[in-house]
Amino acid sequence: MSLDKNKIAQRIAQELEHNMYVNLGIGIPTLVANYIPKGIDVEFQSENGVLGMGPFPFEGEEDADLINAGKQTITMMPGAALFDSATSFAMIRGRHVQLTVLGAMEVSENGDIANWKIPGKMVKGMGGAMDLVASAENIIVAMMHTNRKGESKILKKCQLPITGVNCVKKIVTNLAVLEVTKNGFKLLERAPGVSLEEIIKATEAELIIEEEIPEMIL
C-alpha cells in the first residue's frame, strides 16, 4: 500500500544518525521531526537563523520573533543558538549541516533536482533551496512518486528548471526508497504491499534492481 506523508517522514527519520545537524524543508520533511528514533540526538537548523529548533509552541506562547523558514511559530530546545542569515548559510554552504531533507517536483538519475519553478506559472522563488542542495553532504528527497496527473517524478532527465545538479543521494516516495548511484537510480526498498511492477510502472527512469527488493520496515 502506498505510504501517506507521515509514513514517508517516518521512513526518512530512519536515515537520521546520532549527532547529526539536519535542515528540514517545508511539507513532508517538516514531519520527519516527529519520528526521531530513540537514542538518537539530532539538532534541527532552520535557515532563517536558529539551531536547536524545538516543537511548535503551546497555544498562547507564540512569539512573532521566533519562526522557522516556513514562517511557522516555533520554540527552541535547551542549547539552541540564534544567528543572522549569513552565518546560517555559512553553516549550510560550509557543510556543517550534514543532512538536508526537502521536497521535489522532479529528480533525475544523475541526482539533479527541480523544485522551484514551473514555466508559465507564478514563480515564488528558490528561497534557500539552491544553497542547500549545492552544499549538503547528504540530500534526501521526500516526495510522491508521481504527480497529480500520474506522471513519474523520477526521470532520466529533469524537464523543469533545475535547483541543483548531481546532489540528491536518496529519495523516499510513497512507493519506494531509491538511491542515486553513478549508474542511475538503484531501488532499495518497496513500500509495504507495493509490487516491483507498480514501482517500475510509476518510474520513467531506468531502475537498477539487484537481488530481491525488501519491503520498508516502519
Place this chain on the structure above:
Amino acid sequence: MSLDKNKIAQRIAQELEHNMYVNLGIGIPTLVANYIPKGIDVEFQSENGVLGMGPFPFEGEEDADLINAGKQTITMMPGAALFDSATSFAMIRGRHVQLTVLGAMEVSENGDIANWKIPGKMVKGMGGAMDLVASAENIIVAMMHTNRKGESKILKKCQLPITGVNCVKKIVTNLAVLEVTKNGFKLLERAPGVSLEEIIKATEAELIIEEEIPEMIL
C-alpha cells in the same frame, strides 16, 4: 623648530571631524587620542575587535581580555562594541572607518606608502596595515620627515616594498604638513620656526609650493 611626537599628534588631531570613526596605528598615531579638539565626538576602532576604545586602565584594573591592536591594555567608552576580526575588517574594508592614521618608513608622491618591510632585516609582518591603507577613505601618515641617517622619507618613488598604492592623502611630519595631490606633494604648512628651505632640503620629492606657506597653529 622641528615638532616632537606629541606635537605631530596634536597637529593631526586637528584633522578629526565630528562623528568620525578613526583607526590609530601604533606609535605617534596612538598619541592623537590625547588631543581630540573640544566639541568633537569621535570613536576609535582597534582592528583586533573593539569600537569605542577608551584610555588606558587605572593601575590594577588591567584586563588580559581587553587590549588594542598594539597589545596594550585598554578600556572602553560607554557605547562601545566588541566583535570578531572578520567583522572588524568588514568595517575597515567596507570604508565604515573614515580615517586611518599610521606611521610610515616612506611615502611617494603618488601616495604609495611603505611601512612593513626592510629587505635583509627580520620581517615582522604587515598586521592590519595593508587592509587599512587599501580601504580607508582618508589616510594620514604621521612620521619624521627624515630617517635616522638624515635621508628623506618623502620620495618620488618608494624604495622599500610598499604596503599600499595611491592611498596616502596627507602627511604630518616634524617639519611640515603635506597633501598628496594628483600632481604630487603640495606643501600646506611649516612647523613653527622651520623655514621653507629646511623643508625643501629635507625632501627628496618635488614640492608644489603655491603662495606663502603658513606656520602650523598648535
Place this chain on the structure above:
Amino acid sequence: MINKVVNNIESALKGVESNMTFMFGGFGLSGIPENSIAALSKKDIFGLTCISNNAGVDNFGLGLLLKRKQIIKMISSYVGENAEFERQMLSGTLEVDLIPQGSLAERCRAGGAGIPAFFTPAGYGTEVAEGKEVREFNGKPHILETALTADFAFVKAWRGDTAGNLIFKGTARNFNPLMAMAGKITVAEVEELVPAGELDPNQIHTPGIFIQRILQGKKYEKRIEQRTVRSRE
C-alpha cells in the same frame, strides 16, 4: 560617543528619493522595519529597487509599497503570499530578480564588508548561473556573485542605543545585520532605545558604526504569518 538618534521618522527618511535602491531587513514579516515601511508608503517616491528576502503580504510590509506601485524592481529569494505582487509581475510592470537566499545574505554582507565579489556553489548549473563566471575549486564548480549595496538600508532591532549599537531578538535578526552593513545610509528602528553604555558591549549584534540613524519605533504590530501551535496534553 557619536550620537545617531533622530527623533522622528521624517528625519530618519531624510534624503529618500525616487529611483533609489533600498534594502529591508526581515524574514517574512518577522523583523521587518514596520515604521520605516509605513512611512515610505506614504511618500511620493516611485521607481524603487527593493532588496528584501521577501515582499511582504498584500496589506502589510512591502505589500504597502507594492500597492502604491512604488517598486519597479524586487531583488528577493522568495516572493509568495502576495497577490498584488503576482499581478504586477505577470503584467510586466514589476521586474523581479530571484536570488538564492544564502547568496542574497552573503552578497549584502560582502557589500558592507568591501568584498566586491566571491565564489559560491549555490545555483551552479541552474538559470541563476546564466551569464556568471564559473570556476572550479577543489573539484567543484562555483559561480561568481557580486556584492549588493543600497542607497538606504532599513533595519529593525529589539534594542538599540544612542550610539547606534543594535541587539536583535530571536529569529527576527535574519537579514538585518547584513543589510545594516550594506546601506550608504542605514536607518535602524528599535523597539527600545537606551542611552549609550546601557548595552553590554559583548552582546552587541550590530556595532553602531554601521548605523547612520537610529530611532525608537512608534508602534509594532509584529504580525505572525503562520501561527502554528501544539495542544497541551
Place this chain on the structure above:
Amino acid sequence: MINKVVNNIESALKGVESNMTFMFGGFGLSGIPENSIAALSKKDIFGLTCISNNAGVDNFGLGLLLKRKQIIKMISSYVGENAEFERQMLSGTLEVDLIPQGSLAERCRAGGAGIPAFFTPAGYGTEVAEGKEVREFNGKPHILETALTADFAFVKAWRGDTAGNLIFKGTARNFNPLMAMAGKITVAEVEELVPAGELDPNQIHTPGIFIQRILQGKKYEKRIEQRTVRSRE
C-alpha cells in the same frame, strides 16, 4: 541536544598528527587556547603548518611549539616579539607566509562558510599580490584570495555549553569565531563550561555546530603583553 564534551585534553587532541595544518585563535597572547597549545607542545608531532595571527612569545603560546621545532610553516599577519621565531626563520628551517590581517580573518571565515575565494583590495600592488589574479571592480583593483581551512582548529572562549555554543569576552574574541568555523575538527577550550540551556541563545557568538569537541580548560595564565595603565589623578 548533541553533546560535544570531552573530559580531558588527551581526548580533545585525539587524532592530531605530524604534518597537519592547525589553526589557533587569539590576538597576541589574548584569547589563545593555552591548554591546547601546552598539551600539543608535549606531543611528538612535527612538521606542523600553523595558522595564527601571531606566533606567541619565546616561552608562551605558539613559542612553546616553536621551541621544540614542531612548526615547519607559519601563516600569520604579524610575528614580532619572538627571538626563537627569528632564528628559525633566518636559518631557513621555518617557512613564513605573511598575510594582511583582514585577509587572514576573511580567508578563515570563507573556509568555514564554503566560499572558496573572494576579491579584496588589501595588498593590491604589493608583494602580497604576486601571482594572484587582479580584477577591477568599481574602478578599483582587487586581488583574489582563497579560503583557508585546517585539520584542527583550536579556539578559546570565556563560557561554553555542552552543546558547543561559545561566548567570548572582550577582545579575546578576535580570530576565535572564524577559525572555529574553518577547522575540520574544532576543539574549543573554555574558562567555564555550563549545561546546555544555561546560555541565552541570543548571546551565543559561535553556535555549537562549528565545534566538535569542548572542554573546560584546566588553568589560564592569561598573560598580558603590554601592561599599559594611567595614573589616578
